[in-house]
Amino acid sequence: MVDHVDREKVNQVVDQGKGKEESIPDSPPGHELPLLLFGGFRTLIDRLHTRLAAEGHPDLRPAHGFAMQAIGSRGATASEIGRRLGVSKQAAGKTVDRLLALGYAERADDPTDARRKLVHLTPRGRAALGRSAAIFDELRAEWVAALGADRVRDIETSLRNVVPPETAFRLDATSWLGGS
Numbered sequence: 001m002v003d004h005v006d007r008e009k010v011n012q013v014v015d016q017g018k019g020k021e022e023s024i025p026d027s028p029p030g031h032e033l034p035l036l037l038f039g040g041f042r043t044l045i046d047r048l049h050t051r052l053a054a055e056g057h058p059d060l061r062p063a064h065g066f067a068m069q070a071i072g073s074r075g076a077t078a079s080e081i082g083r084r085l086g087v088s089k090q091a092a093g094k095t096v097d098r099l100l101a102l103g104y105a106e107r108a109d110d111p112t113d114a115r116r117k118l119v120h121l122t123p124r125g126r127a128a129l130g131r132s133a134a135i136f137d138e139l140r141a142e143w144v145a146a147l148g149a150d151r152v153r154d155i156e157t158s159l160r161n162v163v164p165p166e167t168a169f170r171l172d173a174t175s176w177l178g179g180s
Contacts, residue, residue, distance in 0.1 A: 044136070045062050048065075052131060060102070065129075065132060070085050076118065076119055099125065105120065105122060105125055107120075
């Protein structure tokens with residue numbers, strides 16, 4: 001925890017063209033950016049799950065949503081789900097077991113390899129993901145109402161400019177948040 005931040009400091013910037021110093025107010029400390037980004041993410045996810053719970057999905061958790069995304073429309077093995085989430089096969093298996101118990105997923109034989117079991121989303125799982133997408137659209141619209149369409153578009157564009165494309169939609173957040 002940082003509790004020694006002095007917001008009254010002023011950065012000294014040298015204007016190369018004029019050779020004189022110019023004082024500008026200090027910008028927020030660098031550690032605030034990731035915390036604010038995570039806070040925005042967390043706010044959206046928490047509001048999504050509050051809405052999903054009210055609409056008949058009270059047991060869904062953020063990890064379940066990541067796992068259902070990792071399962072995808074074609075299905076996946078527990079090993080594939082684990083790789084996509086950046087967790088062990090055992091951790092993925094526990095999440096899959098929970099999705100099975102809640103009726104969001106089912107196991108089936110792989111038609112190309114009888115030794116493999118694929119996890120598929122059930123109609124309930126696909127419906128939950130569909131509702132999630134619709135709710136995210138509604139939450140984005142709330143941000144647009146609060147901040148303005150141009151500003152939200154600018155935030156999205158700016159993030160696309162600094163987030164490498166190969167990491168923009170990675171699902172393995174659990175691995176660096178303390179997952180297996």
